[in-house]
Amino acid sequence: MKPVLRVENLRKEFGGLVAVKDVSFEIFEGEFVGLIGPNGCGKSTTFNCISGLLNQTTGKVEIYGKDVSKMRPDQIHSLGMTRTFQHTRLWREMTVIENLLVPPRNQFAPSVIKSLLLPKSRKAEEERLQEAYNILEELEVPHMAENLANELSGGQSKLVDIGRSRMGSPKLLLLDEPVAGVAGPLAMKIFNNLRKTVDETGISILIIEHNMDFILRQGVDRIIVMNEGEVLMTGTPEEVKSNRAVIEAYLGSAGEEE
Ligand SMILES: Nc1ncnc2c1ncn2[C@@H]1O[C@H](COP(=O)(O)OP(=O)(O)O)[C@@H](O)[C@H]1O
């Protein structure tokens, strides 16, 4: 089986700082995978390289077998990859439903944005609106459709951001700490919903989370554990739980964060 995403010996330096030393992994169709590691170990930088926001120093990223190393973010997005950011970027002065309809910054070429804003056929417009409402239904927040984004709590904003990432039926979703700062019950609900989405649609989700205890109990298929810019191990939650190197890294300095 061909991987949806393949990261090979990825390295990213910022001046003298090596943020990502040597990272390799693959994500397959219909997989729900966690990417975990202590703060500063290079998780978001890995996402930034995959999504084309940063050029890696060395190494390769492939999506559906296509080398995306030299592609712009909007070109990578058009292959079926959507990502969210650790710091949620909603359009604060717009309603929730409008946030789902207007694309976020950084993932669309100006021509795409222009075509979205130009008058379209009534049918196409209605389909997009219906898609947005369906997603809010699935996330069990249809009542929030007309709320302004700047009236939402942190947790609700995260939820809307996830909703927005699902617009246009991406095949590969990269979510950067979507439940950080979200209360336990809502965080669990979000993970359940993502699991269901993967099972029902066959898309692939790679999700960054930095709470090890939490992700071990959320039904992901595999967990990639990073430490200091490298992959420490990859395995099922059961395998991760009993891995010596992971236990040592997490019981050492890394385990004390937040
Ligand atoms: N744009 C940047 N410029 C310089 N240093 C950066 C930049 N982005 C991240 N870093 C550094 O790279 C390291 C890894 O950061 P990051 O990928 O955000 O870690 P994580 O997401 O795992 O917490 C950190 O030391 C961080 O300060």
Ligand SMILES: [Mg+2]
């Ligand atoms: Mg991060």
